[in-house]
Amino acid sequence: MSFVSIRDLRVSFSGVQVLHGIDLEISKGEALGLVGESGCGKSVTWLAALGLLPGKATVSGSVMLEGTELIGTPRRRIEAVRGARIAMIFQDPSSSLNPVQRVGRQICESLALHRGLRGGVARAEAIRLLDLVGIPSAATRMNLYPHEFSGGQCQRIMIAMALAGEPDLLIADEPTTALDATIQAQILDLLGRLRRQTGMAMVFISHDLGAVSAVCDRAAVMYAGRIVEQGEIGPLFRTPRHPYTRGLFDALPDLDADRRRLVPIEGTVPDPKALPGGCAFAPRCTRASALCHSDRPGLKPQAGGGRLACFHPVPLPQRAEVYA
Numbered sequence: 301m302s303f304v305s306i307r308d309l310r311v312s313f314s315g316v317q318v319l320h321g322i323d324l325e326i327s328k329g330e331a332l333g334l335v336g337e338s339g340c341g342k343s344v345t346w347l348a349a350l351g352l353l354p355g356k357a358t359v360s361g362s363v364m365l366e367g368t369e370l371i372g373t374p375r376r377r378i379e380a381v382r383g384a385r386i387a388m389i390f391q392d393p394s395s396s397l398n399p400v401q402r403v404g405r406q407i408c409e410s411l412a413l414h415r416g417l418r419g420g421v422a423r424a425e426a427i428r429l430l431d432l433v434g435i436p437s438a439a440t441r442m443n444l445y446p447h448e449f450s451g452g453q454c455q456r457i458m459i460a461m462a463l464a465g466e467p468d469l470l471i472a473d474e475p476t477t478a479l480d481a482t483i484q485a486q487i488l489d490l491l492g493r494l495r496r497q498t499g500m501a502m503v504f505i506s507h508d509l510g511a512v513s514a515v516c517d518r519a520a521v522m523y524a525g526r527i528v529e530q531g532e533i534g535p536l537f538r539t540p541r542h543p544y545t546r547g548l549f550d551a552l553p554d555l556d557a558d559r560r561r562l563v564p565i566e567g568t569v570p571d572p573k574a575l576p577g578g579c580a581f582a583p584r585c586t587r588a589s590a591l592c593h594s595d596r597p598g599l600k601p602q603a604g605g606g607r608l609a610c611f612h613p614v615p616l617p618q619r620a621e622v623y624a
């Protein structure tokens with residue numbers, strides 16, 4: 301049985317639909333990436349699944365957490381079911397860290413809440429966690445306030461707080477976007493290491509394909525509130541089939557190549573209030589035919605594994621040729 305199983309998840313805000321039937325499975329210990337441009341529904345998927353959207357949102361579908369349905373369950377009951385088993389980290393640590401409380405105290409409170417640890421035992425565990433996420437001199441620095449740490453260190457402290465409950469699933473929403481490149485690489489390395497050490501599953505939400513490939517086993521590519529392609533990282537990144545996935549790769553700067561290849565995807569993500577008929581990506585797609593503008597392709601399993609929603613996929617490369 302999957303740890304989390306999402307079926308036909310739909311979300312509307314004030315009558316405007318922003319998620320159009322998402323299906324996802326996460327097994328224990330697995331890392332799933334959710335990728336796509338800003339506004340395609342990555343965050344809303346997880347906020348809806350965990351009952352964290354504001355009251356004005358209308359949510360339907362099914363989200364099972366180890367056999368327990370979360371959709372339609374009152375928020376307080378979801379919190380009890382979710383407990384410490386699912387933790388979230390966000391782009392901005394200041395949304396999770398209290399600026400007027402010493403970081404050690406904040407971690408100890410989390411340890412008391414989720415694991416019933418108090419006093420010296422909690423303090424020792426807080427030091428261990430800070431040490432684990434790479435905060436030097438943890439025993440003394442746990443007495444500092446968040447503003448006395450750098451942005452990257454605050455991100456590490458936020459990860460330590462998330463780990464305090466020993467979660468089975470960590471949802472990381474753009475956790476490295478605000479950091480500079482070297483710190484980003486360190487945090488990604490840390491997340492990968494923690495995953496291997498703890499065996500927790502992870503959902504890694506990012507528009508950064510490099511970060512997703514560094515951390516995840518599988519990825520789902522979202523566009524305009526739908527999954528358009530999904531698969532194991534290796535095949536998905538070597539031979540993307542959806543023109544949108546391929547476009548995301550072509551828009552990446554290629555530092556190794558002689559040629560300057562940086563091909564942005566023309567146009568922008570459509571407004572959810574005015575989605576085009578047919579495939580939502582068709583107006584931006586160089587492979588689109590008349591069919592794509594009138595009919596919407598369903599997400600279908602592929603012979604080689606993975607799932608794809610496209611009438612005219614990018615052809616598979618011949619022989620051993622793969623996309624650079």
Ligand SMILES: Nc1ncnc2c1ncn2[C@@H]1O[C@H](COP(=O)(O)OP(=O)(O)OP(=O)(O)O)[C@@H](O)[C@H]1O
Nearest residue numbers: 313318336337338339340341342343344345354572
């Ligand atoms: N509270 C809200 N009220 C109204 N609309 C919302 C709300 N939250 C999200 N939306 C809309 O839902 C859609 C999906 O947003 P979401 O935040 O999931 O995108 P995203 O892919 O995570 O983007 P980003 O990478 O910028 O975080 C967007 O059109 C957004 O404007």
